[in-house]
Amino acid sequence: MSPEELHEHLKKDASSKVQQSLDAIYDVCKEQQERGIQDFSIATISKLGYKRGVPLAQSIRNSAGMKYRALIQAFDDAASQGKKTKKLSKQETDWITEVENPKHQLLIRIMASELKEAQQMVREIIPPKQRIDVYDHKNMVSNETFRLTEQEIRALEYLLSKDFQKKWNFTQTKYGELVDENDMPVFKVATLDAIRKALEYLA
Secondary structure, eight states, X not given: OOHHHHHHHHHTTOOXXXXXXXXXXXXXXXXXXHHTOOOOOHHHHHHHHGGGTOOOHHHHXXXXXXXXXXXXXXXXXXXXXXXXXXXXXXXXXXTGGGOOOHXXXXXXXXXXXXXXXXXXXXXXXXXXXXOOOOOOHHHHOOOGGGSOOXXXXXXXXXXXXXXXXXXXXXXXXXXXXEEOTTSOEEEOTTHXXXXXXXXXXXX
16 A cells, blocks of 8 residues: 555544644655655654644654554655565455454554564574574673673663763653654664663673
């Protein structure tokens, strides 16, 4: 389904406010597409269109912003040659047709396609019959060269501190990222979680 078709589907039965937000997101994404710019991140679309009715990035990311995310993702998929949505088989879609609400059925199809693509990526990373050994990292690492020094620990702890965030006007999101005062990501999603794990297992 093209971004244009998805745009119209998402507007059906939506409130006037949601329709206006979808229109604003569509216009900004369309401009990006026409310029040949492939940056369709939520932060970018929100920043480019916040004066034109595009919701804040956090509003797009929360549960109520599913329609907004679906529309942005449609443009992202169309722009990326290597990100074509995986086609679902009849067997995979039979259960989806049981959903009576057409809007919900459409969103479920999108999520099912994304899941199939993610599963394919996992299969490419981990070939069939490949042996994967899992170790208890704390017990496995005995060599001190693998552990963080006191200076490294303090540096990582500072990145997690309120002092660091306050100094640079950063805000931590529930996705483990830091964003600046313009809601632009400074540390990518899960970065803070990764730092905490490093401190837990390597300190």
